Amino acid sequence: MPYGPHTPGDRAHMLDALGIDSVQALFEDIPARVRSDGIDLPGPEPELTLAGRLEALAARNRVGLTSFLGAGAYRHYVPPAVDEILRRGEFYTSYTPYQPEISQGTLQTIYEYQSLIAELTGLDVVSASHYDGACATAEAALMTVRATRRQRVLMSRAIHRHYVDTTRTYFAAARLTLDELPTLPDGTTDLSALEAALADSERPVAGVLLGHPNVFGVLEPMSEATRLAHAAGALMVSVVEPVSLAVLATPADYGADICAGEGQPLGISLQYGGPYLGILASTQALVRQIPGRLVGRTRDVDGRRAYVMTLRAREQDIRRDRAASNICTNQALCALAATVYLAAIGPHGLRDVAALGAARARELEKALSEAGVPRVHAAPYLNEFAVRIEDAERVHAALLARDVVAGLPLAQWYPDDPELRDALLVCATETTTSAEIQRFATALAEVRS
Amino acid sequence: MPYGPHTPGDRAHMLDALGIDSVQALFEDIPARVRSDGIDLPGPEPELTLAGRLEALAARNRVGLTSFLGAGAYRHYVPPAVDEILRRGEFYTSYTPYQPEISQGTLQTIYEYQSLIAELTGLDVVSASHYDGACATAEAALMTVRATRRQRVLMSRAIHRHYVDTTRTYFAAARLTLDELPTLPDGTTDLSALEAALADSERPVAGVLLGHPNVFGVLEPMSEATRLAHAAGALMVSVVEPVSLAVLATPADYGADICAGEGQPLGISLQYGGPYLGILASTQALVRQIPGRLVGRTRDVDGRRAYVMTLRAREQDIRRDRAASNICTNQALCALAATVYLAAIGPHGLRDVAALGAARARELEKALSEAGVPRVHAAPYLNEFAVRIEDAERVHAALLARDVVAGLPLAQWYPDDPELRDALLVCATETTTSAEIQRFATALAEVRS
Amino acid sequence: MTDTLEQTTKIPAGEGSGTERTNRELEAAARENEISTPDRDFTDARGAPHRGDGMGPRAAVGPSPQPTLAELSRPGRGDGKLPHAPADALDAIPEEQRRARPLGLPELSELEVIRHFVNLSHLNYAVDTGFYPLGSCTMKYNPKINEWAARLPGFAALHPLAPDTLAQGTLELLYELERMLAEISGMRAVTLQPAAGAHGELTGILMARAYHESRGDSERSEVIVPDSSHGTNPATASMAGYTTITVRSGADGGVDLDALRSALGPRTAAVMLTNPSTLGLFERQIVELLDAVHEAGALAYMDGANLNAVLGKFKPGQAGFDVMHFNVHKTFSTPHGGGGPGAGPVGVGEKLVPFLPSPRVLQEADGSYRLERSGERPTSIGRVRSFQGNVGVLVRGYTYIKAHGGSGLTQASEDAVLAANYLKQRLAGSYEIPYDRACKHEFIATARPLKAATGVRTLDVAKRLIDYGFHPPTIYFPLIVDEALLIEPTETESLETLDAFADALLAIADEAREDPETVKKAPHTAPVRRLDEATAARQPDLRWSPMTGAESPCPT
C-alpha cells in the first residue's frame, strides 16, 4: 500500500486487540454469494514509472497551438499567487466547515467570495458555488420555478448550448417546460418572440433566461427583456461571463433577479472542462430560494468576529427531500481560486482583462474581415464573435493542420441552422497576441488559396 | 511599482510627516558628482508579457532528450511531496533563525538535516549547508589546514574537476599548497604516489582528499588511503555522492575525518547548476573547526524542547576575521529539500535509488560494450563510468543531433591526458530506462556506420 | 431582514440535524453566553486595518483573526499584472450596455493578498495538519503526486472544446479510468461527468427514469430510501421529480426487509441503498433486498460513497445493483478542497447503458479516442453539465488507482476496516456502540449514556476534541441514532494516531464526569469559541457592505 502507514506489526496489534486472526473475519458479513476476491487490475505502480506514464499522457495532448477557442471556457493570465494559495494543504485538504471553530480560514474565504461576486454582479446573495455554469443555470431556472410556483421557463437559444441542454435534462426529469427563444439575424434574442411567449396566460412563465454576452458573443437587450419578464410576473435570469462584468452593465443595473455563470475565467485553468465554478447570485428577496452553501458573519461567545454556514435549512442534509437542491460537495476550492484571483488582479486589472480582450477581438475581426471573412452578426460584441466562412468545418481542419485552432465550428452546436452552418465562433482574450492573429490570417490565406 | 503598496496618498502622508516636499530630499546626501538619475533599462514589464518571455526562454532550452549526463549533477525521481513543502511561504520567505522563539520550524528542520546526513555519512557533526559540492570540498581542505596547522593538502586528480579547480582557487588566495595525486590505469588514485607525497617531511600534509566514487565513477581504496593519511598525521577527507552512501561504505566505516559532497541528488532539481547543496560533515573531534551553521537542541525556560543556532563563535558575525569561514547566507532551503526527500524516500527507497542506478548502469555498460564501446577503467563502479570511443567529441556531437546526450567528453576536463582524449563519461540513474539505453545504442550504431 | 424560513424550521447544532435547536434555543444560548462585546474592529483612526491595533498584544506565530479584503483595500493599490488596455478598447460598446456602478473590488498589493490568505489558512484544520475522522467523508491522505499530475500543463491547459486530435492524452486517461472503475465496481459502463456524489445520484436517477419510460413503464413516481440515508438521496429524488418514501432501519442497523417489501410496488422507480450504510454496516441481507427491489420492477441504486470499505470485497454490479455512483473525492483520495470539488462518476449495468449522459468517450478502430458527437446517441438522457466532467479531479483519481493497483486498493479497504474496528474496540468501554458487530470503514458511537449521566452531549464531546488537537467526527448523523458520533479513521492514519485519538475520547469521557463545565464550554484553544449561529441566521450578513469602488487613479 503506497500511502498506508501500517506495518505487519501494526496490523497484528490491531487484530490481536480484536481477538481475530485475519482481517477476513471483518468481511464475513458480506454474503458469500456477493463477496468478490479482488480486483482484476495490475498491481501497484511505483511513483517513478507512474510519473513517467502521466507525463507521456499529458504530452499527447497538444496545448501549445495558436488558439481562438472560447465558447464558454477562456484562457487568461492567472497570477501565480493564485496557485500558491491553492497549494496550501490547510485549504485543499480540509472539507466542508462543519466545525466553524477550526475552519475560519475556509469560512472567511467563502464569505469573501460571496462579497466579491456580489460586487461584480451587484446582487447581494451569492451561493458559495455550484458545479459549473451549466448546472448553475439549471439551478437558476429551477429557482424561478420554486419562487413563482410556475412550471415554464423561457431560455434564449443563444445561451451556451451546454447550458440549454443541461437545463433541459434537469427540466425533463422534473416534468417542467423549457421553451427556447429564437434569435434575430443580428445575433440577439428575438424580443417580440419573448413578448409573445410571455403573453400565453395558459402557460405562465416562471423565468426568462438570456446570456450576456450570449453564446455568439453578442450583447443582448437585457433591460428591455427584463422589463418584459417582470411585466409578466416572471423572474429575469442573466447568464453571464464574469470578467465581462468589469465593463458591462451588471445584472443589478438592468434589474435581473438572478445571475448564473461560469466562473472559470476567474483564475481557474482549462483542464478540459473542470473542475470549474458555477456562479449563482440573486437579489435579497430570493435568499430563501437560492440553493447551495451560504456563509454568514457572526460572533463567537466572546464577541469575536467569526463566520459560519447559515440558512442551512435550505440544504439537503437538513431538509432532505424538501431541500432547495441536492448539492452537497461543491466547487469550494475553485471559489477560493476566484477569490484569490480577484484580490490579486484588482479592479483595474479586471477591467484591463476585459478591455484588452475587447481590443484584441477587434483586431482579430479586422484581420479576418480583411481576409474576406466577415462577422455573422451585426450586434455589438465584447471579445467573442462568429464569422462566416465557406466550408467552415474543412477550413477549420486545414487550419488545425497548420497548428491554428480557428475557434469552434458552430455547426457542431446548431447543426440544423443554415445561418450557422458556415460559422466559426472565435474569441480573443488578453493573452491573444498580434502575432497569433497574424498567424491565423496567414494560415487562412494559405488554406483558401 | 508592481509590488509596492504605496499610493500617491500614502507617499504624501509620509512626506508630510517628514516635512519635506519630495523624496529627492532624502537623497541629497549623495554628492552631486556621483548622483545618477535613473537606470537605462526599459520600463516595467507587465506580468502577462513577462510570463510569456520567460516561457519562451525556458522553451529554448532542450531538456527532454535522452541523456546520460551525470558528472556531478544527477537526474532523480523527486517525490512531489518535496516541492509541496518547499513552496510553503513559512519556510521559503523566512531567513536565518536569529529569533529562535519564532523560528522553530526552520531550526528543527536544520537539526533533522544534520541528523539525517549524520546517519548517511556516519559522522556526527554536520554543517547546516555550504554553497555546493565544490565549495564544501574547498572548505574541507581549509579545515584540515586549520586543524593540523599544516599548509599542504593532497587531492586526487580524480575528484570532480570543478572541485579541484575551486579548491585551487581558494588555496591560491590563501597561499596554501594543493598537490594533485595521479591515478592508475584502473581509474583509482595512485596510492604509492600518495605514500610518497606524504613522506615528504619538509612539506607536511594537512589533509588527503579522495572522491568516492571518484569523477570516473570508480570506487577508491578509501580504507588504505585513510590508513596512509592518518599514519602521516594528515586528516582524511572523503568527497562523496550522497545517494551512493545508501549502499557504499561510509566515511565513518573507513575512518575518514571529514566528508564533503554535493547534495543535489537528494531531491534538488538540476537548474543548470544551482542552487545546490554543499554537504560538509566531520567527526566530533573537529566540531570547533567546521565552518557554517550548526543547530543544537536545548530547552526553553519552561523546559520545553527547543532548537537554537549554537557554537556560533565559529561564525563571521561573531568572530569576524578569525571566523572559520566567511559564509553567511547558505543553502538552507536546499537542505530542507534534502531533509524532506530523505524522509519521503526512506531507507528502502534510497537503497533502491542507488541499486537501480547501479543496475541500469550495468545494463548500459553491456549495451555499449556490445556496440564495441568498452569501459576505460577496470575498477568497480557504481552508476557512472567512462567509455572509450574513437573521435569522442565528434561522436558526441553526432549523437546530440539524434537527441542523445552521450554523457560528458572527458577531454573537456582533461585536455592533456591522452588516456581520456577519447573518453565519454556516462551515467545512469533510476530514471534511466531500457528504452533510452536502446536508443543510445541504436544511435551509436548509426553514427559509426 | 427577517428570514421567515429560519423561524419555522430548525437549525442544526453542528453537522447533521439529529438534535436540532430551534432559533429560540439558540437565542437563549446566546443570551446565556452574554454576547455583548462589540465586534472588534480591524481599523484604526485613519481607517486603516492592521494587525496589532486595538487588539493588544498578539502572537507573531499562530492563528490570528484577519480583516476582510475590503477592510484591507486602499484605492490605488495593486497593479503590474497586465498592460493597460488602449483607451478606445470599449468604444464599440454602447453606452447603455456599459457598467454603471463602480467596480468595487478590493485593491491590494500582492504581498497583502498572499499574507491575507496564508494567515487565513492558519485558521483551518486539514488532513495535512492532523487527524480528520469525519465519518462518511473518507478524509484519507491526498498523495502529492496527484496534485503534481493534475498540474502538468498538458492536462491543465487543455481547452475543453479542443478537437479530439489535440486531446488524445486526456481522452485515453478518461477511457482507461472508466474501464478501471467498471472493473472495481462490476458495473458494465461508467460515465465520468458528474461533478460530485449528489450530481451522480441525479444522473443515475435520471437514467432510471429514462429506462422505465423507454419501456413505457411511466407510472413509477416514487423513490425509496432508508431512514439512515444521506440527505442527498431524498433531495435527488425530488430534483428528479420523484416522491421520496422512507423506510426504517431494523434493530441491527440494516434496512428492514419487511418494511422495504411493503413500501415497494408498481410506483417504485428505484431504491437507493448505501452499502456499507451510513452506519458503517454492510447490508447483510443485500441479496434479499436486491431481489425484492427487482421483483417490484424497480431499479436498485447504490450510493457508493462508502465504497472505500469494500474495494475488492464487494462489487455492486456483480451483486445486482443497476446503477451506482462513486465519490472520487472519498474513495480515490482526491482532496476535499474545503467543500469541493469532487467527482461523482456513475456506473451502470447493461440495462442502463443506452441512457448514459452524453458525450461518452469512444475508442475508434485505429485505437484513437474521440468524444461522442452531440445527438449521436438519441437514447441518452442528454447533458448533465457543460463539457466533460471535473477532469482535473479525475486525473488525480486515475493516479491514485494506478499507484495502488488492484491489490493495493483491496489492501486499502482492509486497512480502513481494520482501523475502524480497532478504534471501535478501544472506545467501547466509555461510549455506547449501538451496533455491536463488525463495522466497515466507519462506526457509530454515541454519547447517550454520558449525556444521561453528566449532561455532556455529543456536541460538547466533539468541541472538546478540538482542544485535544483533533478534528471531531461527524456528529448527529445519521439521524436515526441519538447523540451519534460517526467515526471514520481511514486507512492512512497510523496506529499511534488512532491510539492518541482513542485516548483523547476516553479522557473526555472522564472529564465529562469530573468537570462537565469545561467540556460544555469547549473549545477553549481554538481561534474562536462557540458561535452565535442564531443571529447569523436571523440577521444574515452574507457579504461585506458594498465598496465604494475603484474611483482612484489607476496606479502606475
Next chain:
Amino acid sequence: MTDTLEQTTKIPAGEGSGTERTNRELEAAARENEISTPDRDFTDARGAPHRGDGMGPRAAVGPSPQPTLAELSRPGRGDGKLPHAPADALDAIPEEQRRARPLGLPELSELEVIRHFVNLSHLNYAVDTGFYPLGSCTMKYNPKINEWAARLPGFAALHPLAPDTLAQGTLELLYELERMLAEISGMRAVTLQPAAGAHGELTGILMARAYHESRGDSERSEVIVPDSSHGTNPATASMAGYTTITVRSGADGGVDLDALRSALGPRTAAVMLTNPSTLGLFERQIVELLDAVHEAGALAYMDGANLNAVLGKFKPGQAGFDVMHFNVHKTFSTPHGGGGPGAGPVGVGEKLVPFLPSPRVLQEADGSYRLERSGERPTSIGRVRSFQGNVGVLVRGYTYIKAHGGSGLTQASEDAVLAANYLKQRLAGSYEIPYDRACKHEFIATARPLKAATGVRTLDVAKRLIDYGFHPPTIYFPLIVDEALLIEPTETESLETLDAFADALLAIADEAREDPETVKKAPHTAPVRRLDEATAARQPDLRWSPMTGAESPCPT
C-alpha cells in the same frame, strides 16, 4: 563534550554580538529561570510518538511542537515510490566497499512526512505571514511569479553540463542579466557565479589580489574595513589571505576619512566599504574616500548588500568603485529560504575584467551563446564553485528586474528610503536615534535611554515585539552602537503596517516603564519562550541519537 572554544569566547544574545554574554552569564540566567523541567517526551508506553499524549489538551489549529522524524519512524513504513532493484544490482561492488552500518533513515508514510513539515512550518515567522523588518537583510516581498518562473521545466530540468546548444534559453537569460546588473551598478562586467554575498566578496577580493599580482605589486597584504562593516568583510579578507585593518567611524556614522587615510598605505590591497553603510547612512564623503583609496594604489570594494537604497540614484561603478557584489536575495527579491540560497554576483570595473572567474557567458557573432571553455582565459582567477551559479535564484532575480524595469527599481529605492525615514520619525520620541539625518533604506534606533531608565534592553524590546505580532529588527548590529536596533522596513510594506509597527514599539517603550518585568520575560505568546543557549553550547546536541537502522523487512 565540553567545548573549550565556547568557554573562552563569547556567545551572542540574539543576532550580532554587541552585548555578548559569557557562558557564565548565560548559565546564571538559566539558573535564575530554574530550568529543571525534564524534556517533555513525545513517546508513549508503546514507544509511539503522537500528538496529544502526555502533554494534555492542545489546540487543533495553531503551532504545536513536533517530535523528530526519528521519533516518528516505525520500521516497515513508507514505500511505493520506486520499483525494487534487482537482487543482483550490487553484485559487482566488492564486499569491503559495501555499507557496513545499517542505513538509519526514518521510515514514515508520506502523510506523516507532509504533516510533520506542514506543522513545523507553523512554528515559523516569514515575510508571507508578517512584517519582517530585519535590518541589513531586505526582507521584501517575494513575488510569486518568480517562483513560477524558476520552476518552468525548461529552466529547472536543465543539466549544468548540457551542451551549449541545449541551453540557449538559460544562457541568454544569464547574459542579459549580467548586462542589466552592469547598467544598474555602472560596473563594466558582471559574473553571476557567486552563491551569496560573502562568496561574492571572496571572489571580488581574489580578483583584487590577481590584479595587484598581475602588475607585480605583490607586497599588498592588508584589507581595510570600517568598524561598522558586516562580519563577512573581515572574514573574507582572512580567507583570501589578507590581514584585516579596521578603521573607526566618525561621529556622524560615516567612515572617518582621516583614520582611513592613515590606515592606507602600500600594503593596502583593498578597502571594503558598505554604502549605504550598515548604519543605513550614505557615505557623504564617498568621493574623498575613493580618491584616498586610489591614491594609495588600493582597490575600492563596495559591499552592495544595501543597494536596495540607491537604485537609480547611485552607481558604484560610475563613482569609482573597482569591484562590488550584489545580494540578489536582498535587492532583487529572491526569497531567503530560511537562511539561503541567495546569489552574489560581482561587478567589476575595466581593470578587473580579465580576472573574472571562469566560465563567463559569451555571445557568438551569430547571436548564440556559449560558456567559456576551461582554460580559455588564463588571466581568470579560476573557478569559485562548480558549474555556473545559483541559476534558479538568478532566474528569480531576472524576473524581478524585468517586472520593475529601470523606473520601477528607482521607485523601489525611493519607497524603501521614504518608509525608513517615516518609521524613524515615528520612533524618534521614544527611542534614541543616534544618527540624526536622513537615512537610507534602514536606520538605527537604540534602547540605550530605556535601558538606563528601566533596565529593559534592546533584546527585551525585540522579544516583546514578538508578542505584538512582529518579527524583531536586527539587534546588536552593527557593533559600534550600543543596544542597537537596525530597522529595515523595505518598500513593500504598507503604511498601515509601518504605523502598526511603530505603535507597537511605542507601546513597548511605555510598558518598559510601567511593567518592565513583562517586557524582560517576553515573548509570552510564542511557541517557545527564551532558550537555554548556554547548555546548547556547553553540551552540544547536534543530531538525534543514531537510529537502529532499517533492519525491518522491506514493506510491500
